[in-house]
Amino acid sequence: MKHRIYRFLFAALILALLLAGCYDRRELNTLGFVMGVAIDKGENKDEIELSLQMAKVTGSDQSEPGSGSKESGTGGDSYINVSASGESINQIVRDMEYKVSRRIYVPHNQVVVFGEDMARQGIRDGMDFFARAPEARATVYVLVAKGKAADILEADTVFEKMPSSDLKKIIDEQDITSTVPQTTLYDIMNDILSRSKAPILPYIEIIDDKGSKRINCLGSAVFKNDKMIGHMDLQQTRGTLYVLDKVQTGTMTVKFKDAAAAAEIRQSKSKVKLSLKKDGGVKAEIQVRQTVGIGDQKGTLNIANAENIPVLLKESEKTVKEEIMAAIDKAKELGADVFGFGKSIYRKYPRKWKEIEENWEEVFREMETVVKVKSKADGSGRIMRPIAPAVQ
Amino acid sequence: MFSFLMKKAGIFLAKKQGAEGSKEKKEDKPKRLSKKLPENLSVIREIMKGSSDIIIREFYLNLDRIVEGALIMVDGLTDDRIINDNIIYPLMHDARQHLKKTGGDMDIISHIRNSLLSASQVKEETDIDEILNGFLNGDVALLVNGAAKALIISSKGWEKRAVNEPPSEAVVRGPRECFIENLRTNTALIRRKIRNPGLTFESLTVGKKTGTNVCIAYIKGVARQELIDTIKKRLTSIDTDAVLESGYIEQYIEDFPESIFATVGFTEKPDVAAAKILEGRAAIIVDGTPFVLTVPLLFVESFQSAEDYYFRPYFANMLRITRVISYAITILAPALYVAITTFHQELLPTSLLLTTASAREGIPFPAFLECLIMLMTFEILREAGVRLPRPVGQALSIVGALVVGESAVSAGIIGAPMVIVVAITALSSFVTPNEADSAAVLRLILLILGAVLGGFGIAIGLLGTLVHLSSLRSFGYPFLYPIAPFDVEDSKDAILRAPLWLMIKRPKEMSTDIKRQTINVPPTGKDIKDNKGELI
Numbered sequence: 001m002k003h004r005i006y007r008f009l010f011a012a013l014i015l016a017l018l019l020a021g022c023y024d025r026r027e028l029n030t031l032g033f034v035m036g037v038a039i040d041k042g043e044n045k046d047e048i049e050l051s052l053q054m055a056k057v058t059g060s061d062q063s064e065p066g067s068g069s070k071e072s073g074t075g076g077d078s079y080i081n082v083s084a085s086g087e088s089i090n091q092i093v094r095d096m097e098y099k100v101s102r103r104i105y106v107p108h109n110q111v112v113v114f115g116e117d118m119a120r121q122g123i124r125d126g127m128d129f130f131a132r133a134p135e136a137r138a139t140v141y142v143l144v145a146k147g148k149a150a151d152i153l154e155a156d157t158v159f160e161k162m163p164s165s166d167l168k169k170i171i172d173e174q175d176i177t178s179t180v181p182q183t184t185l186y187d188i189m190n191d192i193l194s195r196s197k198a199p200i201l202p203y204i205e206i207i208d209d210k211g212s213k214r215i216n217c218l219g220s221a222v223f224k225n226d227k228m229i230g231h232m233d234l235q236q237t238r239g240t241l242y243v244l245d246k247v248q249t250g251t252m253t254v255k256f257k258d259a260a261a262a263a264e265i266r267q268s269k270s271k272v273k274l275s276l277k278k279d280g281g282v283k284a285e286i287q288v289r290q291t292v293g294i295g296d297q298k299g300t301l302n303i304a305n306a307e308n309i310p311v312l313l314k315e316s317e318k319t320v321k322e323e324i325m326a327a328i329d330k331a332k333e334l335g336a337d338v339f340g341f342g343k344s345i346y347r348k349y350p351r352k353w354k355e356i357e358e359n360w361e362e363v364f365r366e367m368e369t370v371v372k373v374k375s376k377a378d379g380s381g382r383i384m385r386p387i388a389p390a391v392q
Numbered sequence: 393m394f395s396f397l398m399k400k401a402g403i404f405l406a407k408k409q410g411a412e413g414s415k416e417k418k419e420d421k422p423k424r425l426s427k428k429l430p431e432n433l434s435v436i437r438e439i440m441k442g443s444s445d446i447i448i449r450e451f452y453l454n455l456d457r458i459v460e461g462a463l464i465m466v467d468g469l470t471d472d473r474i475i476n477d478n479i480i481y482p483l484m485h486d487a488r489q490h491l492k493k494t495g496g497d498m499d500i501i502s503h504i505r506n507s508l509l510s511a512s513q514v515k516e517e518t519d520i521d522e523i524l525n526g527f528l529n530g531d532v533a534l535l536v537n538g539a540a541k542a543l544i545i546s547s548k549g550w551e552k553r554a555v556n557e558p559p560s561e562a563v564v565r566g567p568r569e570c571f572i573e574n575l576r577t578n579t580a581l582i583r584r585k586i587r588n589p590g591l592t593f594e595s596l597t598v599g600k601k602t603g604t605n606v607c608i609a610y611i612k613g614v615a616r617q618e619l620i621d622t623i624k625k626r627l628t629s630i631d632t633d634a635v636l637e638s639g640y641i642e643q644y645i646e647d648f649p650e651s652i653f654a655t656v657g658f659t660e661k662p663d664v665a666a667a668k669i670l671e672g673r674a675a676i677i678v679d680g681t682p683f684v685l686t687v688p689l690l691f692v693e694s695f696q697s698a699e700d701y702y703f704r705p706y707f708a709n710m711l712r713i714t715r716v717i718s719y720a721i722t723i724l725a726p727a728l729y730v731a732i733t734t735f736h737q738e739l740l741p742t743s744l745l746l747t748t749a750s751a752r753e754g755i756p757f758p759a760f761l762e763c764l765i766m767l768m769t770f771e772i773l774r775e776a777g778v779r780l781p782r783p784v785g786q787a788l789s790i791v792g793a794l795v796v797g798e799s800a801v802s803a804g805i806i807g808a809p810m811v812i813v814v815a816i817t818a819l820s821s822f823v824t825p826n827e828a829d830s831a832a833v834l835r836l837i838l839l840i841l842g843a844v845l846g847g848f849g850i851a852i853g854l855l856g857t858l859v860h861l862s863s864l865r866s867f868g869y870p871f872l873y874p875i876a877p878f879d880v881e882d883s884k885d886a887i888l889r890a891p892l893w894l895m896i897k898r899p900k901e902m903s904t905d906i907k908r909q910t911i912n913v914p915p916t917g918k919d920i921k922d923n924k925g926e927l928i
Contacts, residue, residue, distance in 0.1 A: 017852070021844035025734045027759060028752040033745065057750045107738035108745060135738070165742075 032102035033057070035079065036164025038149035039126040040115035042085040048118070048126060050092045051083035051150040052104065053164045078161040081153050089129035106136045110168035112185065113204075114142070115149035119221060119228035124192075127226070131189055138186040141171050144221035144228060146205040156212040167215055171202055178241050178250040178265070179234040180217045192226055196342025196360055198331075199223040200240060203231050222336050230334045232327065239327025242320060243286055243339040245270045251295050254315040256308070259299030263316040266378050267291045274344055276352060283368040284341055286324060291378040292316045300388040304380035313375040320373045328369050335361045423520040429460050429537035435520060436464060446527075451480070453487050453536065459500065460537040464523075469530035471549025478510045479532060479545055501539045513546030525603065552577065558660045560825065565702045567663045575605050575679035578662075582609055582675070585666035590614065593677075596627050599635035605679040606641065609665070614903050615672050622867055623674055623687065638678040638685050645676075645687075647865050652833045655866035657689035657826065664698045672903025688866035688902070690873055692886045694827040695719065705891045716887060718823035721816060723834045726767060727842035727850050729813045730759045735846030751807040760843035762806055766814040767835070769796050774818070869901065 036053035043049070056079050082099055086092040093104055112130060114123050123142075130136045145152045155163040174180040180202045191199040200220040207216045220237040222230050232240065241247045247268040254263045268290040275283045292313060297303050303312055331338050342360055346353040356363045425432050433448060440446045449463040461483065465475065487508060505514050517523050517533075518541050526544035527533045534543040555577065558570035571578045579593050590612040598606045608623055626645040635641060642656045643649060659665055660682045665675045668686040676685040695715040700708040732739050733748060740748065755762060773792040780788055797815075800806040817835070821828050834857060841849030864871035874882035882899050884890040897906050 017849075018844055021849065025843075025846070026737070028733050028737065028745075028749045029755065031737065031749070033742075033749065035742075055746055055749075057746060057753050105737065108742045110742070137738075 026103060026105075029057075030103055031105040032100050034104055034106045034109045035162050036110055036153055036167065037106075037112045037130075038083075038115070038145070038153050039089075039112065039118055039123075040149050041117040041121060044085075046087060047085045048087070048089065048092065049083060049085040049150070050089060050096075051081055051153055052093075052096065053079050053081050053153045053162060054100070054102075054104070055162065056080050079163075081150070083150060089126060090133075093129070106130075106133065109136060109140050110164050111171075112140055112142045113145050113149040113152050113167075114201075116144060116146055116221075116228065118149070119144045119201075119223075122226045123188075123223075123228075124226040127185065127188065130185055138189070139184050141168060141202070142183055142185050142188055143167070143171070143202045143204055144231075146203065146218065151206050151213075152204065152215065154213065155206055155215050158214070163215070167204070170215060170217065174202075174217070175248045176250070177234075177238075178247040179219065179238045181220050181237060181241060181246070188223075191223075191340075194340070194343050196337050196346070196357075197340040198225075198334075198336035198338045200232070200237070200338050201228075222331070222334055222338060224334070224336045229336060230330075232330055235323050236327045236330050239320075239323035239325070240331070240338050242268065242270055242288055242324050243272060243327065247290075252316060252319045254312055254319065256299070256301055256303065256311065259297060259301040259303065261297040261303045261312060262295035263312060263319075264293045264295035265290055266293050272339070272341070272344060274341070274348055276349060277368065281366055281368060282341075282345060282352075282356075282363060283370070284339075285370045285372065288320060288324070288371070288373045289376070290316075290320070290373070291376045293378040294380045297386060300386050300390070302385040304384055309377050313377060316375050317373040320375075321371050324371045324373075325369075328371075332365045332367075335365060337361075337364050341367065425518050425520060425523070425535070425540045425542060427538055427540050429462060429535055432520075432535055432542075433462055436524070439520075439524065449480075451484060453483055453500075453504075462535045464527050464533040464535070465547070466527055466530065469528075469550045470532060470547045474511060474547040474549065475532060479534070479547070482508045482510060483534075499539075500536055501541045501543060504534070504536070505543055509543070509545060511545045511547065515544050516541050517544055518542070528603070529605075548576075555581070561659065561661050561664070561698075563661075563697075563699050563702075566698050567661070569662055571660050571662060571665075571677075571682040571684055573680050573682060575607060575677055578677050578682075578684065579607060579609065581662040582666055582669070582677075585662055586611065586669065591669070594620075594624070596624070598627060598630050598641065598678075599632060601633040602635055604635040606635070607677040607679075608674055609669055609677060610674040611669055611672075614670070614898070614905050615674055616902070616904055619672075619674060619688070619867060623676065627676075635678065637681045638676065638683045641676060641678055642685055647867065651860065651864060652830045653691070653861065653864060653871070654826075654830065655689055655864060655871060657686040657693055658683045659686060660684065661698060667698070667701070671898050672905075688869040689871075690866065690869065691861060691864075691871050692875065694824050695887065696885075696889075700889055701892065705889060709888045712887060712889065715823050718820035719827060719831065722818075722820035722824075722831050723838060724850070725813050725817045725820070726763045726835060727838040727853075729810070730763050730839060731842035731846045731850055733759050734843065748807075748809050751809050754804050755807050756805065759810070760839070762810050763814070763839060763843075766796070766806060766810055767817075767839075770814055770818045771832075873901075874899075 033055040034052050035055050038051040038053075040049040040051070041047075056077055058078065082096055084092050084096055084099070086095060096104060109130075112127075114126060118126060127142070130140065131138065143152075152167065153163055155166070157163055158166050160166045160169060171180065171182055174182055181200050183199065183201045188199045188201070191197045200222055203218045203221040205216050205218055206213050208214075217234070219231060219233045220240070221228050222232055238247065238250060245268075247265065247270075249267075250265045251262045252265070254261050268288060270286060270288040273285040273287065275285070277283050294303060294312070302308065327338075337360070341364065342353070345356070423435070433450075437448070445467040447463075447465050447467050449465075451461055451463070453459040453461050463475070463479065483504070487504075501516065505516065513531075517526065523533045523535075523542050523544065526542075530548035530550060532545045532547045534545060536542075552574045553572045555569045555572055557568045561570075569581060571581060583591060583593075588611060592608075592610055592612050594608045596606050596608070597603050606627060608620065608627070610620055623645070627641070630641070630644045632640065632644065638658060642654070642658070646655045648655055657668070659668075665684050665686060669675055673686050673688060676687065678685070695712055697711070697715075700712060703711070733752070737745060752759070757765065773788070773796070777785060777788055777792075796806075797811060801808045801811055821831055824831070838850055838853045841853040843849075845852065862870070862872050862876050870877055873879065874886050879900065881897065884895055885899075889895075893909075896909055898908050900906065
């Protein structure tokens with residue numbers, strides 16, 4: 001008798017499992033894959049204009065790759081852009097179902113682009129949905145576009161089928177220049193929550209390149225809390241990334257008497273050492289150690305010989321130092337702690353931080369910063385001297 | 393749940409049959425021969441009435457007095473040459489001289505047996521059932537008037553297939569002989585591999601109507617006596633009337649008949665059977681089939697092949713890992729594909745997702761149904777491939793490949809990724825042929841779970857399978873041994889195999905004589921000397 005009850009319960013358990021099944025089952029051809037999101041200020045006050053770029057999946061007889069541009073006639077577009085405005089992102093996304101025949105599916109979203117107007121007004125409202133929805137990924141890149149963000153989604157494609165994929169790949173590849181930050185939603189959330197650190201986001205624009213609309217990187221947009229307050233150019237951005245120890249590789253031009261060389265950053269490591277000054281201020285010492293190689297050179301002077309290498313190293317040290325100083329100057333001017341000094345002070349001198357937290361912006365502006373750069377030489381590539389017969 | 397249902401059904405059926413079975417349990421006493429030949433012959437004629445292949449040859453033995461005798465045999469089962477030259481000729485011709493020499497009163501039967509017959513195997517029988525058994529097995533029964541005994545003279549000689557290549561266990565390297573339908577040939581094939589006096593073939597008869605000869609092969613002193621006793625107990629308790637193939641025996645003696653996993657192994661290669669016997673296992677050879685059973689069976693054996701031991705260990709281990717992966721693919725691939733595309737789209741890399749989605753665009757069926765259709769199509773093709781006459785096979789593969797591969801995709805009925813998934817599933821199922829039947833069932837269960845509950849369902853299914861597997865026993869041995877319970881020593885030949893010179897011991901538990909070899913140094917060129925006479 002007892003056994004029978006157990007068996008019944010067991011069977012009921014199994015059946016209950018099956019009953020709970022299928023509730024979030026979705027076939028692939030019922031989903032609209034969002035590939036890019038652009039958020040702009042709406043026409044009315046308090047309104048947000050949201051544009052979604054969705055992949056238009058074309059069925060098994062696919063048009064040839066590369067026919068993804070908006071204008072191509074035969075295969076149709078490989079994406080559609082839908083926009084709508086409203087008070088909250090969630091509401092707009094739901095309302096978009098009026099226009100789109102498929103369930104809007106965000107996990108594969110590649111980029112979230114904010115228009116500059118929206119960014120200056122504050123990105124918190126636009127970001128909230130993407131941080132909150134469990135479907136959306138926190139590893140998505142967040143960017144700021146000069147002008148309207150929706151225009152970015154209209155850019156002409158280069159290698160990918162969709163402008164948003166192109167944009168993602170562009171940001172992906174920036175570890176080779178180290179002049180544009182690769183900021184994810186997660187990073188921004190962390191920065192804003194840390195109270196003192198100012199987020200920097202890639203700053204992009206649309207340029208007219210021989211009649212086609214192309215994406216171009218301008219550097220970084222500097223935020224204070226969730227509001228954009230200014231922007232840094234490419235060099236200043238690299239200076240900032242040096243301090244943040246996020247420079248991987250990149251190049252800089254070094255001038256000689258009658259020659260010039262591209263110094264290639266092969267490796268870079270940086271440290272920030274904080275100390276308290278007697279007069280109550282804070283001092284930050286930024287130490288950068290990097291290895292530099294010769295990427296290419298102009299002229300016939302052999303830069304790779306024992307006399308010229310120290311010059312090359314010195315010059316590269318100088319350039320880096322200038323970049324960092326420029327970044328610090330710009331940050332101080334904006335009053336935005338993009339380097340996360342505040343965070344480091346809080347970790348190292350928690351008591352001191354309590355004192356200065358109130359007027360951290362003032363303290364940051366007054367901070368003494370020392371930059372020390374040390375370069376090491378690392379090879380001249382496959383050739384050891386310029387291709388000229390007379391050179392030693 | 394399934395085992396519970398099966399058990400229920402089993403008990404129900406058993407109850408129904410038990411009532412009838414108990415009534416017909418009265419064995420009559422064995423009938424004895426009488427001293428009179430005509431009487432005996434008429435008894436046998438009565439039993440075998442209507443059979444055209446029974447030959448009863450009556451003749452006179454030319455003794456000092458004329459004695460009537462009769463030979464009984466089955467046409468087609470005997471070798472005529474043996475009967476003519478070694479039985480009838482001496483009885484009719486040589487008998488006279490012999491009797492004159494010895495003269496007088498003596499036991500005719502033992503005289504014939506000892507001095508006249510020039511056949512190798514002769515035995516005396518008094519029981520009519522035994523005599524019937526004798527000539528039905530292809531021997532000749534000799535009855536003589538005045539003696540209540542008969543002689544069963546070996547003269548087997550029926551048509552049998554030649555020993556040729558194994559059709560289902562082909563190898564690249566290794567012996568190419570295969571068991572055949574004849575029991576004696578099969579035992580000889582094993583004896584040829586193991587020239588050891590300990591090798592024992594114990595015979596039994598199973599099947600009340602078929603009287604099939606079954607042979608247990610093992611090595612005395614290597615196999616555990618308990619194992620042999622268990623096998624004998626299970627074999628003798630089989631109460632069926634017909635055994636036509638070793639599959640009948642397998643289903644009667646396995647530990648868990650309700651499980652989808654077989655716990656009795658089979659092979660048609662003498663070298664495989666010999667290797668298992670040498671590890672302390674027992675082989676059960678059934679007359680009339682080339683498939684020899686081996687017990688106990690461990691799960692890891694399904695991933696092993698004879699070639700693993702013939703190839704050098706590196707490649708052999710690579711193959712074994714490939715087999716394990718193939719098994720995982722064959723049970724999981726369709727379930728994972730359906731689960732990921734209908735529940736966990738976020739798991740796919742974006743570009744792969746878009747490709748998959750574009751292939752699925754316009755497919756009229758849900759992924760689950762699509763998968764079922766494809767799996768069904770594959771099963772149909774496979775079954776048809778087995779049943780079709782050879783010459784039609786070519787046509788079948790063309791039709792199959794075109795219909796399934798090309799047309800279904802281009803017509804937009806089935807997505808191309810699904811074809812790929814089912815194709816790799818089908819291919820992988822042939823890598824582990826011994827588990828192919830369980831894999832087909834498991835695949836379906838996991839597919840349904842994956843389609844209903846997604847990855848969660850697959851996880852439940854796999855966990856359930858694991859629990860079930862670890863509860864299985866094969867003749868008392870844990871089915872998952874040496875993985876669970878884990879044993880370091882015996883892991884030398886589980887998923888990976890150690891070099892032969894490192895396999896010093898036989899599987900623990902399985903054998904009484906544990907040592908296989910005594911030294912464990914590799915027989916490398918340690919004995920080669922250089923010019924100065926020093927070992928290199």
